[in-house]
Amino acid sequence: MTDARLAELADRLPTLRLLTDPSDLEHYGRDWTRRWTPKPLAVALPGDVAEVQAIVRWANEHGVAVVPSGGRTGLSGGAVAANGELVLSLERMNRVLDFDAVDRTLTVQAGMTLHAVHEAAKEHGLIYPVDFAARGSCSIGGNVATNAGGIRVIRYGNTREWIAGLTVVAGNGDLLQLNRGLIKNSSGYDLRHLMIGSEGTLGIVVDATLRLTDPPPPSQVMLLALPSMDALMDVFALFRARLSLQAFEFLTDVALKHVLAHGAQRAIEGDHPYYVVTEFDADEAAQDAALAAFEHGMEQGWISDGVIAQSEAQAAALWRLREGITESLAPHRPYKNDISLRISALPAFLHDIQALLGNAYPHFDVVWFGHIGDGNLHINVLRPADLSEEDFIAQCEHVTKLLAETLQRHGGSISAEHGIGLVKRPYLGSTRSAAEIALMRGVRQVFDPKGLLNPGKLFD
Amino acid sequence: MTDARLAELADRLPTLRLLTDPSDLEHYGRDWTRRWTPKPLAVALPGDVAEVQAIVRWANEHGVAVVPSGGRTGLSGGAVAANGELVLSLERMNRVLDFDAVDRTLTVQAGMTLHAVHEAAKEHGLIYPVDFAARGSCSIGGNVATNAGGIRVIRYGNTREWIAGLTVVAGNGDLLQLNRGLIKNSSGYDLRHLMIGSEGTLGIVVDATLRLTDPPPPSQVMLLALPSMDALMDVFALFRARLSLQAFEFLTDVALKHVLAHGAQRAIEGDHPYYVVTEFDADEAAQDAALAAFEHGMEQGWISDGVIAQSEAQAAALWRLREGITESLAPHRPYKNDISLRISALPAFLHDIQALLGNAYPHFDVVWFGHIGDGNLHINVLRPADLSEEDFIAQCEHVTKLLAETLQRHGGSISAEHGIGLVKRPYLGSTRSAAEIALMRGVRQVFDPKGLLNPGKLFD
Known part of the structure; x- marks a missing residue:
């Protein structure tokens, strides 16, 4: 340990796991973005809350920046450590602390994966309903940091709706127990909600009390082929009204095309520009309603073809067509936009943006997918093999500027669920006003006076 | 207008409605608490957002404190103006600004009553599900300021869950448009949630975009008589599991006793210490399940008697037994406690607190009611006719101190849904740690550097 500050930390916390091997620095210094070269000072893997507090106090004394780190599945560079920061990984703090059957809450350490939370809830006959494809790797702490959304928001809302309490280490090392599992609590500012979505810049979440709920009724999964983006809005309105x-x-x-090339099974023949994977409650009445809605959509010309899963295996195969996208694109190092609008603003926005992207990326593969019922679109631009990464990103950044301007005009957000991090930082002003950003900076100053928690993320 | 500052305001905003008659000062200077003598400087009734901004800027220039004012149905003194403040009443700003069928949102000005919101939602075949007895007088702005809860929280959550966007005038007069109706938005700190429950100390809500939802299925209302507080918890667990x-x-x-004396109709004969009013979804299967649950509760000795409403009129009559309580107690000028705990913490807390109150108030009528499924209890102490108001409050404050200590031990909150205001200010430290309160003060400083928005509420 050649760094005197690290030696002092190791001395102060003799049982702290502290990594400085180059391979560890690289592994823990980056997330699913690959744009920045990891260069942390070291990686600390605390085993308990007291160690987290001690690390934050040490960081304050030595002026060392701290990057809180979960599963590092983030797509906006929120967990990147490229400037000599200490990575504080919650990986080892991954246990269930409490289950309460009366309150129907599960208290878990921040490093627990979303999948492990799902399993723990299931053991008690309940569900934690936030869900998305990175479930096996992403951590609850990271979910809280970005207010993660995913594929069930239309029914259950975002992570925010399921957080009954948070234990947080603030920028000065103080331990905050926010809301403590209460359902009703009107006793001043709800700092829990301030913490949710703050991307590690206001405090380090060490544990979370999650609300659980009853499993949904049996469901059916349907794949639809659609002729146009307009039809997509019509089919959404039709299905939401009837199911x-x-x-x-x-x-x-x-x-x-990409997800099929990656091994998924084709379920509808022929060429169709748009597809929908939908899941809905399926008692007998609902099955009839689904069939009627499908037939109405066919008659109107909104639906070209469709298939309904006849088994759990088929349902999983249909879901793979949607959930496999991110993984299938990964080898292409896509440039990702994760935007949202009011659903009502989508048609006019899509009209503007399709023209914009058509002109901007004539030779690029642009992959669209997302959560239409939440107004959330993922736009992935794939790098052509003959273009350098640097040139590719420069071109994408130029288009993102135009995209951000278009979004601003339509009242949208530059980040629906990935967070701002490093990637979207230049565009924060398209979504938040100067007055809001000034207030955010002020709030940050209150929670982390020395600016040591995840500096450079969200704003510089 | 003898006050030079007011003359200047009137000069600056010639169309602003500005009241200084003593009767107006009294009317607008207080809420449903009656402990403080109203003494505002004047009452301003702006007609639009620009006037609200201009008033806040004027207040900054002259160092005048501003008390935002809605329906003034508050029970914690949050809207009291007893120190020469300007009351800024949103009363005239009470219109629907927008309804969007695709987003299912209703945007209303802050002065609209909850009842008017319900009616406006109903016109579109939807509901705004937050509901409580003060619906006819309370305003949406006030609901946001306290994160109002009420009688449907067990199904629908608090006000917070239904706010898709807020327009707020900050302490410096800036206009903030927070979240703008988006479902997903991970673009920095969610200042909307910070504003909700901030009791007018961070900004003045001028309009709110409310999410609406489908009306619930047909329901049934049941009144149950119970032999004990323990039975209450058992019956809750039983009914929640089956309905x-x-x-x-x-x-x-x-x-x-009080609500019957106030004109409500007795529905169950005999003397029983506890009653439950419950409403649940009532398709055919649910009716059978309700009957089975009721019979099981009777067999177990948890339920002594019960009645199920056979008509809408009967349902309303049963509800009146619960909803009429606050009004029936009003003539007694009750001292109110509005506390919450995790549901799981209720039995042990109730054990401790019943002993405490029995000793503390041997000669007082103590009226308990509330929302057991939210862990929210209202404890109303009635003033005996032979005790002066001053002595009565002094005795109650003494007991509240003990109550707050007991709550703190059990992890509860001194205010579930009324807010802290002036009434609960001395006890904030029982619910929020010193570190949290320091952060709250810091946040307040960021939003309202001169401390002019509702000073003295929440903290001094």
């Missing part, structure tokens, strides 16, 4: 939706996801033919 | 609850409210025999 109790658990999910309503879309993808384009380009997305389908 | 889809819309409400689960309790009251004591003392509460019943």
Whole structure:
């Protein structure tokens, strides 16, 4: 340990796991973005809350920046450590601390994966309903940091709705127990909600009390082929009015091409520009309603073809067409936009943006998919093999500027669920006003006076 | 207009409605608490957002404190103006600004009553599900300021869950448009949630975009008589497990006595210490399940008697037994406690607190009621006719101190839904740690550097 500050930390916390091997620095210094070269000072893996507090106090004394780190599945560079920061990984703090059957809450350490939370809830006959494809790797702490959304928001809302309490280490090392599992609590500012979505810049979440709920009724999964983006909005309105939706996801033919090439099974023959994977409550009445809605959509010309899963295996195969996209695109190092609008603003926005992207990326594969019922679109631009990464990102950044301007005009957000991090930092002003950003900076100053928690993320 | 500052305001905003008659000062200077003598400087009734901004800027220039004012149905003194403040009443700003069928949102000005919101939602075949007895007078702005809860929280959550966007005038007069109706938005700190429950100390809500939802399925209302507080917890667990609850409210025999004396109709004969009013989804299967649950509760000795409403009129009559309580107690000028705990913490807390109150108030009528499914209890102490108001409050404050200590031990909150205001300010430290309160003060400083928005509320 050649760094005197690290030696002092190791001295102060003799049982702290502290990594400085180059391979560890690289592994823990980056997330699913690959744009920055990891260069942390070291990686600390505390085993308990007291160690987290001690690390934050040490960081204050030595002026060392701290990057809180969960599963590092983030797509906006929120967990990147490229400037000599200490990575504080919650990986080892991954246990269930408490289950309460009366309150129907599960208290878990921040490093627990979303999948492990799902399993723990299931053991008690309940569910934690936030869900998305990175479930096996992402951590609850990271979910809180970005207010993670995913594929069930249309039924259950975002992570925010399921957080009954948070234990947080503030920028000065103080331990905060926010809301403590209460359902009703009108006793001043709700700092819990301030913490949710703050991307590690206001405090380090060490544990979370999650609300659980009853499993949904049995459901059915349907894949639909659609002729146009306009039809997508019509089918969404039709299905939402007639069914109790658990999910309503879309993808384009380009997305389908990639996911099929990655091993998924084709379920509808022929060429169709848009597809929908939808899941809905399926008692007998609902099955009839689904069939009627499908037939009405066919008659109107909104639906070209469709298939309904006849087994759990088929349902999983249909879901793979949507959930496999991110993984299938990963080798292409896509440039990702994760935007949202009011659903009502989507048609006019899509009209503007399709023209914009058509002109901007004539030779690029642009892959669209996302959560139409939440107004959330993922736009992935794939790098052509003959273009350098640097040139590719420069071109994408130029287009993102235009995209951000278009979004601003339509009242949208530059980040629906990935967070701002490093990637979207230049565009924060398209979504938040100067007055809001000034207030955010002020709030940050209150929680972390020395600016040591995840500096450079969200704003510089 | 003898006050030079007011003359200047009137000069600057010639169309602003500005009241200084003593009767107006009294009317607008107080809320449903009656402990403080109203003494505002004047009452301003702006007609639009620009006037609100101009008033706040004027207040900054002249160092005048501003008390935002809605329906003034508050029970914690949050809207009291007793120190020469300007009351800024949103009363005239009470219109629907927008309804969007695709987003299912209703945007209303802050001065609109909750009842008017309900009616406006109904016109579109939807509901705004937050509901409580003060619906006819309370305003949406006030609901946001306290994160109002009420009788449907068990199904629908608090006000917070239904706010898709807020327009707020900050302490410096800046206009903030927070979240703008988006479902997903991970673009920095969620200042909307910080504003909700901030009791007018961070900004003045001028309009709110409310999410609406489908009306619930047909329901049934049941009144149950119970032999004990323990039985209450058992019956709650039983009914929650077997029915889809819309409400689960309790009251004591003392509460019943008052509401009957105030004109409500007795529905169950005999003396029983506890009663429950519950409403649940009532398709055919649910009716059988309700009957089975009721019979099981009777067999177990948890339920002594019960009645199920056979008509809408009967349902309303049963509800009146619960909803009429606050009004029936008003002539007694009750001292109110509005506390919450995790549901799981209720039994042990109730054990401790019943002993405490029995000793503390041997000669007082103590009326308990509330929302057991939310862990929210209302404890109303009635002033004996032979005790001066001053002595009565002094005695109650003494007991509240003990109550707050007991709550703190059990992890509860001194205010579930009324807010801290002036009434609960001395006890904030029982619910929020010193570190949290320091952060709250810091946040307040960021939003309202001169401390002019509702000073003295929440903290001094």
